[in-house]
Amino acid sequence: MPARSYSLxxxxxKGQPPGLKERRNEEHWAGRLYARSVSPYLTWLLLRLGLSPNQMTYLMIACGIGAGVAFASGTGIVSAVVGVVLVQLYLVLDCSDGEAARVTGRTSVTGVFLDxxxxxxxxxxxxxxxxxxxQAQVGGVFSQGGWVTLGVAAALGAALIKAETDNVxxxxxxxxxxxDPAGGDRALRPTSTWLALARQAASLLKFHRIIGAVELSLLILVAAILDRVFGLPDMRDFGWSSFGRTPEPIAMPEAYSSTLGIGFDATLWSxxxxxxxxxxxxxxxxxxLHFVSIVASRRLK
Structure with missing residues (x-):
């Protein structure tokens, strides 16, 4: 199918119909703040190049996974910046694939599944x-892979939260x-007053956002900067700053060790x-909490 030219x-x-930015639990705050302003330009470019909406979604997935690889490939600021840039591109592509589907009329169940x-x-x-x-940082009681285990366990939790929502x-x-259950937003509220108040408090605190891709990527970058300020040496930053050479062990500064070291087998809490x-x-x-909130609400009735 030849590529058709669409104007901005x-x-x-067509790609951003009224009410799109106000969708509850669907539109990310970064989408409302800036991504939806940028995405039409990327949508226009990718449509000009002949990409289909589903191909844009594949590109979005590649950026998201690539960000994870970037974060894993080192402990320095450069790898963190690369990861953040890829997550921002992932965010904009997440807007573009839907816009492209709507403007071309090529919406599909496959597209929703892939997204x-x-x-x-x-x-x-x-x-x-x-x-x-x-795990790549120097020292610690979790030197045999404990930090990777924590990351994998957190990833499993994030996947389960999404699975709980989708399985409704x-x-x-x-x-x-x-x-969608009858009653709109009221159906989302737990029937118990105490659970409803707890859900509202958690919603106001928004602590769940720490495991979201955009927020977490920015926190990883901030952590990398603070670790550099505090003087934590980069044991390895392969793939970016030391590609092609084997990193050598770096001696831990005594001041840092005495300040941030904790007595659990000299674990360093960066x-x-x-x-x-x-x-x-x-x-x-x-x-x-998400499981309890669903079961205690009217979403399954």
């Missing part, structure tokens, strides 16, 4: 990448019910490692 005006009008699966792959890759990043639709479909523990804890708690 067409893409904005949902792409979010699974990308968030899992970034969380696992964080685990490898923490699956369960309703198997029961012969419409995808900011990156603290972030890894935090995302693991949030993933575990959020998985349980």
């Amino acid at each position: 005006k067409e893409i904005r009008e 949902r699966l792409g979010h699974y792959f990308s968030e899992v890759a970034i969380l696992v990448g964080l685990g490898f990043r923490a 639709v699956v369960a309703r479909a198997k029961a012969g019910l419409p995808a 900011v990156t490692r603290g972030l890894t523990v935090a995302v693991f804890a949030v993933a575990v708690v959020q998985t349980l």
Whole structure:
């Protein structure tokens, strides 16, 4: 099918219909803030190049997984910046594929499936990448792979949270019910007053965002900068700053060791490692809270 030229005006009008940015639980804050302003330009370019909406989704998935690989490939600032850039491109492509589908009339169930699966792959890759990043830092009781295990466990939690949400639709479909429960937003609220208040408090704190791709990527970059400020040496940053050579062990500065070292087999609690523990804890708690919130609400009725 030959590529057709679409104007930016067409893409904005058809690809971003009224109410798109206000979709509850669907539109990311970064999409409303800036990604939706940038995405029509990328959509226009990719359509000019002849890419289909599904191909844009594949490109989005590649950027998300690539970000995870970038974060895993080192402990320095450069690898963190590359990861952040890839996540931002992932975010814009997540807008572009839907815009392209709407403006070309090529919406499909396959496209929805790929888009949902792409979010699974990308968030899992970034969380696992964080685990490898923490593992690569010098020293610690988790020297045999414990930090990677935390990253993988956090990734499993993030995937389960998405699976819990998606399986509400699956369960309703198997029961012969419409995808969306009657009552709109009220159906999302737990029937218990205490659970409803707890859900509202968690929503206001927004601590669950720490395991989201955009937020986590920025936190990884901040952690890398702070680790550099605190003087944590990069044990390895292969793939970016030391590609092609074997990194040598770096002596730990005495001041740093005495300040941030903890007596558990001289475990060094860098900011990156603290972030890894935090995302693991949030993933575990959020998985349980999300499950309780669904079961205690009217979404399955």
